[in-house]
Amino acid sequence: MRVVKQTDRYVILDDVLPPEQFELMIEYAARNDYARNPRWIKPWDLGDEMPWQTGETVYTRGKSLHAQDPRKAYPTGMAVDLLIKKILDSKFYRERVPDTYVTDDEGRFAGAYTYYVHPRWHASWGGELMIVEDVLGRPLLPEKRHMRNGRVDTVKETWDVLTKDDLSQLLMDGATSTEFVFAKPNRLVFMVGGVWHRVNVVKRNAPFARAAIAGFFLTEADDTPFWR
Numbered sequence: 001m002r003v004v005k006q007t008d009r010y011v012i013l014d015d016v017l018p019p020e021q022f023e024l025m026i027e028y029a030a031r032n033d034y035a036r037n038p039r040w041i042k043p044w045d046l047g048d049e050m051p052w053q054t055g056e057t058v059y060t061r062g063k064s065l066h067a068q069d070p071r072k073a074y075p076t077g078m079a080v081d082l083l084i085k086k087i088l089d090s091k092f093y094r095e096r097v098p099d100t101y102v103t104d105d106e107g108r109f110a111g112a113y114t115y116y117v118h119p120r121w122h123a124s125w126g127g128e129l130m131i132v133e134d135v136l137g138r139p140l141l142p143e144k145r146h147m148r149n150g151r152v153d154t155v156k157e158t159w160d161v162l163t164k165d166d167l168s169q170l171l172m173d174g175a176t177s178t179e180f181v182f183a184k185p186n187r188l189v190f191m192v193g194g195v196w197h198r199v200n201v202v203k204r205n206a207p208f209a210r211a212a213i214a215g216f217f218l219t220e221a222d223d224t225p226f227w228r
Contacts, residue, residue, distance in 0.1 A: 028079035
């Protein structure tokens with residue numbers, strides 16, 4: 001595993017797993033069952049196609065999953081354990097995740113990661129991870145009024161999910177530098193909480209899917225304080 005680029009907001013790592021383990025990861029990704037979420041996941045636009053997803057695997061830090069919880073607890077005995085162990089053993093996770101991450105979403109997310117597990121990729125096929133390097137922060141977003149359970153609440157630092165005009169204006173005014181991360185196989189990207197990012201569209205001429213294992217580091221403020 002080698003560091004390609006490291007800043008105080010994200011780290012890009014290549015050759016994360018040795019070749020024989022990466023082959024097992026490719027087979028793991030290929031044999032999973034996938035489905036599209038029938039609900040609208042708000043970060044995506046209505047015109048976007050929801051990504052194909054499989055089930056979640058969580059590192060519970062000694063806590064127990066409920067019997068009805070559909071998620072798998074690490075270790076699972078499957079190839080995904082190789083990646084999770086690599087993340088947990090990494091210097092980046094051990095030194096930075098528990099204590100020093102800037103959080104967002106009312107303290108729920110401490111950070112995020114994505115790992116590319118397709119056998120090969122081409123720079124012309126799209127699917128890049130675009131990371132906004134400017135420190136924008138959620139406080140620049142407006143408040144919204146929301147009614148539920150017979151009462152009107154104020155939701156702070158959010159955006160119009162239908163038009164995203166306020167989010168667009170935030171990015172137009174504040175984003176001056178963006179890191180363009182290609183979806184290179186066996187690449188792992190860590191991001192601290194609060195880093196604005198998006199995934200570019202995969203072109204239709206790509207011969208196979210852009211496959212990624214993505215997840216979040218959760219703080220103790222989460223209702224179920226698991227890393228997943």
